[in-house]
Amino acid sequence: xxxxxxxxxxxxxxxxxxxxxxxxxxxxxxxxxxxxxxxxxxxxxxxxxxxxxxxxxxxxxxxxxxxxxxxxxxxxxxxxxxxxxxxxxxxxxxxxxxxxxxxxxxxxxxxxx
Amino acid sequence: xxxxxxxxxxxxxxxxxxxxxxxxxxxxxxxxxxxxxxxxxxxxxxxxxxxxxxxxxxxxxxxxxxxxxxxxxxxxxxxxxxxxxxxxxxxxxxxxxxxxxxxxxxxx
Numbered sequence: 001x002x003x004x005x006x007x008x009x010x011x012x013x014x015x016x017x018x019x020x021x022x023x024x025x026x027x028x029x030x031x032x033x034x035x036x037x038x039x040x041x042x043x044x045x046x047x048x049x050x051x052x053x054x055x056x057x058x059x060x061x062x063x064x065x066x067x068x069x070x071x072x073x074x075x076x077x078x079x080x081x082x083x084x085x086x087x088x089x090x091x092x093x094x095x096x097x098x099x100x101x102x103x104x105x106x107x108x109x110x111x112x113x
Numbered sequence: 114x115x116x117x118x119x120x121x122x123x124x125x126x127x128x129x130x131x132x133x134x135x136x137x138x139x140x141x142x143x144x145x146x147x148x149x150x151x152x153x154x155x156x157x158x159x160x161x162x163x164x165x166x167x168x169x170x171x172x173x174x175x176x177x178x179x180x181x182x183x184x185x186x187x188x189x190x191x192x193x194x195x196x197x198x199x200x201x202x203x204x205x206x207x208x209x210x211x212x213x214x215x216x217x218x219x220x221x
């Protein structure tokens with residue numbers, strides 16, 4: 001069974017550009033989460049989808065970040081326009097409904113220069 | 114005060130020893146706790162979950178929870194060099210809240 005997959009694994013963009021990160025959760029997992037780890041800090045929650053609905057987006061840092069999960073399958077996280085402080089690792093995770101076991105992808109490393 | 118506190122380490126132990134990793138949390142209402150292991154550049158991997166006071170054992174790993182003291186720990190017996198990684202303590206409310214992780218180094 002495939003795990004949580006993320007694309008791209010690494011991205012280097014200039015300040016002001018746009019980047020879109022993609023996450024494919026484990027098949028059948030209705031819960032999908034985005035997390036972020038910036039340099040020297042702990043992994044922080046960004047938002048949570050249940051199927052295609054945003055359940056909790058309290059961790060989104062500002063309106064430059066837009067997450068979608070059309071059709072309740074894969075999800076995208078767009079950063080527009082990117083700022084230097086957006087650099088970090090963006091993790092996607094998924095789980096089955098009512099299950100506490102959350103599986104993480106390997107992350108998308110974003111560097112904004 | 115951080116919600117989940119961990120010593121960043123590194124914690125260095127010799128091969129075959131017991132590694133003890135500790136974590137404290139601030140929210141008394143927290144009920145679900147997890148230990149994730151993360152190798153450099155890889156995804157966090159769940160190794161233990163614990164929900165009740167006391168000990169929970171799984172192979173070489175033992176998780177300990179003390180809700181009165183708001184303290185969670187992970188013991189790794191017979192530590193191996195392959196256990197060298199960052200260990201993340203997390204609690205679950207609406208989503209996982211992580212500590213900053215403790216880097217463990219097991220010396221051959």
